[in-house]
Amino acid sequence: MDALQLGVFAALLQVAGYAFYGSKILTRDIRPNAASWLMFAYGTTLLLVVEWDRDASFALLALPAACALSSMIVAFYTLRRAAVWWPEHVLERTSFGLDILLTIAYVSAWLFLVNGLIAETQKDWIDILILLFVNLATFTSFYPLLRQVYHHPYTEHATPWTIWALAYFTLGVATVVEGGIATELLLYPVINVALHGWIAGRTAYWRYQHRISIA
Secondary structure (H helix, E strand, C coil), X not given: CCHHHHHHHHHHHHHHHHHHHHHHHHCCCCCCCHHHHHHHHHHHHXXXXXXXXXXXXXXXXXXXXXXXXXXXHHHHHHHHHCCCCCCCXXXXXXXXXHHHHHHHHHHXXXXXXXXXXXXHHHHXXXXXXXXXXXXXXXXXXXXXXXXXXXXXXXXXXXXXXXXXXXXXXXXXXXHHHHHCCCCHHHHHHHHHHHHHHHHHHHHHHHHHHCCCCCC
16 A cells, blocks of 8 residues: 555544544543543644645645544534533643644744745744644643543543554554655654553453453
8 A cells, every 4th residue: 555545544544433432422431531632623733734834745634634623523522511621730731831832833933934034944943843842742632531541441432542543553654655754744643653552452451351342
């Protein structure tokens, strides 16, 4: 399979994972964390915009585009039903604030470029730094959910997180096929394989211990 086929397949896996996740929300088999989903929606949308500006191909943009749209839907649904949605822990608030600061930095870089205050090459370096920090902020945006799953693994379901981990792995392969390993675009799939895989493993192990189906 070439990079385009891999990228499209990764996006389809992502959508399939969200379809399963949504069905489990509706049957109340999953209790999505409002704070994390708010940050997922915001952070993924910002990452999609910056990767598009970095001239990422359709193969590499298909999954983040599907994820941004789908996470917005989940976030909207979750926030409507959440009694408290504002991040409670200092790491959660820091992550949300960092995403806002990175948005301001990105818009400012464009304004500086348009007004001739920086060169195109300088803006490219700014975009790379923004992508780096957006990806690092993934760890803190996942913190509320990771904490919830660690203490209450029954609130999530292994199957969608397994599908998503496979989707990000496929995107990682597509990224390497297209541009090698020396690219900032590889951070997104690698970090998400690790985080989604941990949640899948934690919830699957709990369900196995308690003889509950993981399907």
